[in-house]
Amino acid sequence: MPAIDFTEIPQANAAGGQQDTFELFARDFLEDYGFLIEQTPGRGSDGGRDLLVIERRSGVAAETLFRWLVSCKHYAHSGKAVGVDDELNIGDRVTAAKADGFLGFYSTLPSAGLITRLNELNAQFAHTIFDRSKIEAEILKTSHASVLLKRFFPKSHAKWIGESLSKPELLIKHRTLACKHCGKDLLDPTLTKMAMVAWWQATEADASGKKSVKNFYWCCKGACDYALKAQFKNSSHIDLWEELHSFTIPTLYIRSITSFISYINDGHVLDEAAINNLMEFVTVTFHSVSRGLTDEERAIVELHKEVGMA
Numbered sequence: 001m002p003a004i005d006f007t008e009i010p011q012a013n014a015a016g017g018q019q020d021t022f023e024l025f026a027r028d029f030l031e032d033y034g035f036l037i038e039q040t041p042g043r044g045s046d047g048g049r050d051l052l053v054i055e056r057r058s059g060v061a062a063e064t065l066f067r068w069l070v071s072c073k074h075y076a077h078s079g080k081a082v083g084v085d086d087e088l089n090i091g092d093r094v095t096a097a098k099a100d101g102f103l104g105f106y107s108t109l110p111s112a113g114l115i116t117r118l119n120e121l122n123a124q125f126a127h128t129i130f131d132r133s134k135i136e137a138e139i140l141k142t143s144h145a146s147v148l149l150k151r152f153f154p155k156s157h158a159k160w161i162g163e164s165l166s167k168p169e170l171l172i173k174h175r176t177l178a179c180k181h182c183g184k185d186l187l188d189p190t191l192t193k194m195a196m197v198a199w200w201q202a203t204e205a206d207a208s209g210k211k212s213v214k215n216f217y218w219c220c221k222g223a224c225d226y227a228l229k230a231q232f233k234n235s236s237h238i239d240l241w242e243e244l245h246s247f248t249i250p251t252l253y254i255r256s257i258t259s260f261i262s263y264i265n266d267g268h269v270l271d272e273a274a275i276n277n278l279m280e281f282v283t284v285t286f287h288s289v290s291r292g293l294t295d296e297e298r299a300i301v302e303l304h305k306e307v308g309m310a
Helices: 021-033 090-096 112-120 132-140 145-152 154-166 223-232 244-248 250-265 272-289 295-306
Strands: 036-039 051-058 063-073 101-106 126-130 195-202 212-220 237-243
Touching: 021 036, 021 051, 021 063, 021 101, 021 132, 021 145, 063 090, 090 101, 101 112, 112 126, 126 132, 145 154, 195 223, 195 244, 212 223, 212 272, 223 237, 237 244, 244 250, 244 272, 250 272, 250 295
Parallel strands: 063 101, 101 126
Antiparallel strands: 036 051, 051 063, 195 212, 195 237
């Protein structure tokens, strides 16, 4: 599915002062691509040219300048291809502009007829086409992608950024966070808010003044929690717990993990089972939080701030 929605740019024949936006986008794109802008877009009769750009070509003995006549066609709103009738007298226009080649900059695709026509003119001058697919591919791989997208395609930019953050490329195999009693994957959105994280702390300090922590686990609330509590029925430890959902919100995840670090730094000693489970938990849940916040999660974070929890 395309990442850029070209219909975010107003139609070229629309009123309101935005009809030149696609040509301005072409100018900025081509400049970032490496062309020198010789003639910028302007309203009125332009002799069949929207832009003139210069390409520097380095040779063995010298550098040459290659002038391109740029024709911008923004048909994304109708979805129609750019046809022969849309690009009349291409040869005459290239000659009049004293250009060396023709560059089509289109928000859709060139028609088969137009491609045939351009190929027939190869003996007279060079040609190249930047269609919607090539424009998108080039813009998303450049360092300027975020700037151009945000300026001309704000909705596509927001979506692109969100998807980039929500799908991290990690050298860690994704695993489920299975309930320690029933085995259900607690990272399933339908289960996360009904799950918890628990650990057991000694009620009294040892000879060195430290309180030990036995185990650290995650489970469903209710029956699974009660079943796991049974193993500590006669121990001298008390259970502490927190909502699992808090660990799946990026901001609260950081708060919770740093709290555990501070907890350990205060002198609490985790046994081997607790340490192993804690490391597994941090690794697995990271896949859920290495992204941006949703609107719902932003509201939850703000609520935590109000009550002094974040």
